[in-house]
Amino acid sequence: MLALQLLVNGVLLGGLYVLVAQSLNLIFGVMGVVNLAHGAVIALAGLFTYWFTAQTGASPLLAVPIAFVAAALAGAVGQRLLIEPVMRAGGSKSELLSLIVTFGLSYILIELALQLFGADFVSVPYLQSSWTLGSLAFGKALVVAGAFAAGMSALLYLWLNHTMSGKALLAASQSPTGAICCGIDVARVRVTAFAIGVGLAAAAGALVIVIMPVAPQTAADLNLLAFVIIALGGLGDYVGVAIAAVLLGIAQSVAGYYLGGNAEYVLPYVLLLAVMVALPGRFRRVR
């Protein structure tokens, strides 16, 4: 039974990781934009959710669509005015330039969060108990977050592989010139994808705040975690990232139980180094 509970805990933790990483996977893994503002978007949306529930008394789940729409609109504007010109001008160095631009953007968003919400860690007391099945415990907040993450991963996978607009995005990311020749409005496709990616990051933030305390400075930790997970799972590989996140969650769950908190904390980075050495090919974007 202990093994089963460790497995459950690991899968639920993996669900949280999928939630944090999958939207970055769309923006970085598929579009090639190294979005260092990803963590800041999650933190900002989480803090907005805290404020929203405090002001209205409403369920934090209501904040999820609000955060998604608001962030998607802001993402679309940001992509058109900031990211797209940089990516076009950058040529072969566009990824590096996007890294620099989003690095600056992350600082602006963190400062914005500090000014709006202060520096304190906050959290929303929602779904704090568990569902039980026999002697197995399933944390409610993690189950909800995991279900959302699974749905998000499935929809992204279906969109990219089984719809015209998704295939258009893949085509535009692989060969912009070829995509234009096929009649694809590359600029429009990229705006749509970036907006969806930022919107999903914000939706994730609205759920993360019910799982763990968030402050503006949490952005850096979330960024690091998300990059490690998509690096382990494969850039642009939605199924791979979901599997890697769940396996990482299980591995951390077991390590934390038997070896303690420090081992659990360091495990993702040890695994990342091991995979970088053993499988360097995983760090190329899906084309």
Place this chain on the structure above:
Amino acid sequence: MTSSRLALTFRGAVRLAAPLLGGLAMLAGGAGAARAAKPIVIGTTISETGPLATDASYQLKGIQLGIAEVNAHGGWLGRKLVLKYYDDKSSPGAAVRLYQRLITLDKVNLLLGPYSSLVTIAIAPLINKYHMATLEPGASVPDIYEKGNKWNLMNTADSTTYLHQLLPLAKASGAKSVALLGLESAYSLACYHARVAQAKQLGLKIAYSTTYTLQTDFSSIALAIKNAKPDVVLECGYYPDSVNLVRSLHEQGFAPRFLGETVGPVEAAYLKALGPLSNRVYSNSGWWFNFKTPGNKAFIAAYEKMFHSLPDYHAAAGFTAIQVLGAAVTATHSLDQNKIRAWIVTHSVSTIQGKIHDNAYGHTIGAVQDMVQVQHGVLKLIRPAALAQAKPEIPYTGH
């Protein structure tokens, strides 16, 4: 939250405009204004951002209130006080750079230490290199003072006394085993090791123990605790991890008879984040509202008036630092670092926290952290018995 941020923004605008208006006033006032005594500049860093921000913000407010009170009564040596501070981002490296700046570039007259032992340990070599007598309201690890940092002067109860009344209380109530957790940080490890030693001394079985890094997932640790079935769970950490641990224990369906956490539970944000899960959690505080110390009631009233919220013991420690520094400056009629240090280690000062007395190493003697418990959404002092506002409510129920 919005209104308070707007208020802060307004105060920020006033703060920015103040030097400009002051300059204009000097021009208008001519020679008389120019002859006015230069203010005494007190420098410090504070963790306005980063994992220490929640607790550190109280320390800053205590210092700000202390300085405002002093200025309202004419300042020290006939000179007003000005606070110059920077955000060290909870980063020891950033704090070292900023203290270097405060000492060599800003040339502040006096220094106060940052929040946390972790950051203080990093800046200690600098403080001692420049021989700046630095009161430390937020650094509770005794080794900082006992191991050669003569210019760091402790100003709070040491971290080996955090939650030191919990295990004796639990044992007297029939507890036989304990789970102990410590965050990998200077103060929390000192607390953790002290509680491990205390548990052994009391004959309590240590059913589980671990140290951990700042992390979000406590499910494995909570499961391990659940399987060890301890009567007491005691964690030495900070606010974010204290919230995460309580949630994870609840998710795993385990409620120990006694649950104690240092630092986090005394912050208002803790009660908001956990709601009923916080009920009957024990914590510690070096100061309390009902202390019958000189000026304590006035401190609470002034704090509420200035910040529209209640202080905690970090705020009291910040305020106390100004009280002790003021006593030293006034008694020595000087800003000389040697004289100030010599006075502080040879005199005791009556403060809102009680008598503060540093030994020759700068280690505060006699001060301890008392114990509080969350009872139906309100923190109540339960130890020492002489000042107790309520009896301990046993057991922790987890709901």
